[in-house]
Amino acid sequence: MRSVFAKIALIFVILLLVIGCSPLGTTVQQPTLNQTNGPQPADTPAKPPTNTSSPTGDLQVHFIDVGQGDSILIRTPSGASMLIDGGDTDTGVVQYLKSNGITRLDIVVATHPHADHIGGLVQVLKAIPVAKVVTNGQPTTTKTYENFLDTIAAGKSAYVEVKRGDTINLDGLVFTVLSPANVLGNDLNNNSIVLRLVYGKVSFLFEGDAQADAEASMLASSVSPATATILKVGHHGSRTSSTPAFLALVKPAVAIYSAGKGNVYGHPHPETLAALATVGATVYGTDVNGTVIVTTDGNTYKVSPATGQPRGPPSAQPAATPTPTLGATPIPAPAPSSGALGLEVISVTSPVAPGGTATLTAKTVPGSTCTIIVNYKSGPSQAQGLEAKVADINGNVSWTWKVGTTTTPGNWPISVTASKDKQAVTKETTFTVGK
Amino acid sequence: MIEKAVIDRFEEDMAVLLVGEKERKVIAPRKNLPAGAKEGHWLKIEFDGEKLVNAIIDDEETSKVKERIAQKLERLRQGKHLEG
Numbered sequence: 001m002r003s004v005f006a007k008i009a010l011i012f013v014i015l016l017l018v019i020g021c022s023p024l025g026t027t028v029q030q031p032t033l034n035q036t037n038g039p040q041p042a043d044t045p046a047k048p049p050t051n052t053s054s055p056t057g058d059l060q061v062h063f064i065d066v067g068q069g070d071s072i073l074i075r076t077p078s079g080a081s082m083l084i085d086g087g088d089t090d091t092g093v094v095q096y097l098k099s100n101g102i103t104r105l106d107i108v109v110a111t112h113p114h115a116d117h118i119g120g121l122v123q124v125l126k127a128i129p130v131a132k133v134v135t136n137g138q139p140t141t142t143k144t145y146e147n148f149l150d151t152i153a154a155g156k157s158a159y160v161e162v163k164r165g166d167t168i169n170l171d172g173l174v175f176t177v178l179s180p181a182n183v184l185g186n187d188l189n190n191n192s193i194v195l196r197l198v199y200g201k202v203s204f205l206f207e208g209d210a211q212a213d214a215e216a217s218m219l220a221s222s223v224s225p226a227t228a229t230i231l232k233v234g235h236h237g238s239r240t241s242s243t244p245a246f247l248a249l250v251k252p253a254v255a256i257y258s259a260g261k262g263n264v265y266g267h268p269h270p271e272t273l274a275a276l277a278t279v280g281a282t283v284y285g286t287d288v289n290g291t292v293i294v295t296t297d298g299n300t301y302k303v304s305p306a307t308g309q310p311r312g313p314p315s316a317q318p319a320a321t322p323t324p325t326l327g328a329t330p331i332p333a334p335a336p337s338s339g340a341l342g343l344e345v346i347s348v349t350s351p352v353a354p355g356g357t358a359t360l361t362a363k364t365v366p367g368s369t370c371t372i373i374v375n376y377k378s379g380p381s382q383a384q385g386l387e388a389k390v391a392d393i394n395g396n397v398s399w400t401w402k403v404g405t406t407t408t409p410g411n412w413p414i415s416v417t418a419s420k421d422k423q424a425v426t427k428e429t430t431f432t433v434g435k
Numbered sequence: 436m437i438e439k440a441v442i443d444r445f446e447e448d449m450a451v452l453l454v455g456e457k458e459r460k461v462i463a464p465r466k467n468l469p470a471g472a473k474e475g476h477w478l479k480i481e482f483d484g485e486k487l488v489n490a491i492i493d494d495e496e497t498s499k500v501k502e503r504i505a506q507k508l509e510r511l512r513q514g515k516h517l518e519g
Contacts, residue, residue: 115451137512139505139508140475140504141501143441144453153510159516161512186473188444238446240447264462265446369514371517388517419514
């Protein structure tokens with residue numbers, strides 16, 4: 001009875017997805033199929049994607065002390081991992097990852113290509129297998145950046161570019177890209193990838209080096225930054241970022257900046273600390289607290305600095321029961337851009353028992369070259385049937401592969417990329433391997 | 436000695452330069468760089484001890500590197516590095 005119900009619900013949702021599909025040739029982000037997993041009441045109208053991740057255990061976010069630079073490690077309850085930036089060259093991030101038992105990374109995000117964010121990523125990419133690298137697509141001309149590209153190529157990591165309104169899926173955790181907007185300006189900092197993660201009642205905003213311009217753009221955007229319990233302060237606490245209007249919107253309970261002790265730039269600037277105090281945030285910095293680890297089960301959170309106390313305000317010690325930050329803002333589709341390559345994941349078999357067969361179907365522009373990456377706990381699947389394919393005359397493409405008998409059960413990300421005429425578009429989904 | 440350097444970024448009135456093949460980090464006052472110097476520009480620079488005494492924008496090197504990097508980025512975008 002239950003399975004019949006589930007099937008009806010699934011067909012219903014797939015139908016809605018198909019009906020709701022926008023015409024190809026747009027970059028509209030479709031709801032990911034992981035939202036269709038499991039039975040849904042048939043009388044519930046299709047909801048817009050809320051991009052809220054359901055907690056399944058303790059999520060860890062490490063704001064790693066890399067001196068003057070940024071590096072943030074995110075570990076999911078089931079052991080998936082993502083690194084946002086890698087600090088500057090030779091600042092010990094590889095050692096930190098290894099000492100924390102990280103032997104592979106599912107996703108590496110380079111917020112922008114300045115050396116204090118990607119320098120360490122070159123070493124990470126050389127030392128640790130990385131399934132996927134995400135950037136904003138804006139190049140620079142430094143040797144450090146060129147090495148970064150070379151190591152992505154050498155390590156055969158999938159390469160994906162994101163912009164406002166896109167989502168990044170890590171083991172069922174959905175990161176919403178709030179910035180940069182579709183059109184990149186010249187300034188590298190202001191084009192930083194800004195990510196928002198909602199984990200139950202606790203939310204995170206990772207600002208990269210976004211500055212006042214990017215913050216103003218996010219304020220004006222319909223993809224609202226909404227609120228965040230924990231804010232990774234923009235640009236190392238520089239006065240170029242953390243505008244009062246932006247902080248008033250984000251209203252962080254905890255603000256963490258990453259800066260080197262005694263750095264020559266004067267980060268964090270006193271204006272920023274004052275602005276953070278004004279909104280009542282408890283402030284930690286890697287310059288005074290070393291690595292800061294936030295652990296959350298989605299209801300409450302704990303901030304564990306390696307050393308010392310928060311730098312203020314003293315009245316706002318980390319609460320055992322923090323003010324919950326409820327509800328994510330629905331993300332409207334970004335404006336279509338004409339002539340862009342479209343790609344929609346139409347269906348995927350889920351759940352699949354170990355040893356079973358899965359099929360994913362997608363629709364894109366006829367003649368596009370399409371690749372698929374199925375990422376299990378052990379890394380990308382090497383199964384037969386997952387080879388690159390060319391979309392047929394109607395734009396249809398599908399892959400059928402066998403799930404290994406020893407594949408670890410869980411929700412695993414699938415990334416599909418279509419490329420044509422020097423354009424590439426990637427869509428993410430997940431599927432479930434049952435027990 | 437004249438060396439090659441690239442402007443990684445500006446931090447307010449300071450420029451962060453990456454100097455030479457190994458990209459040694461040097462922080463120099465922005466005012467010591469030529470007017471119009473931007474992030475990503477390659478320079479020919481000269482030090483007197485620690486002090487940056489001369490800097491010229493190297494347009495030729497900047498274009499050459501830009502072009503080479505654009506090709507590498509395009510290969511990644513097309514997923515060519517995943518083939519074979």
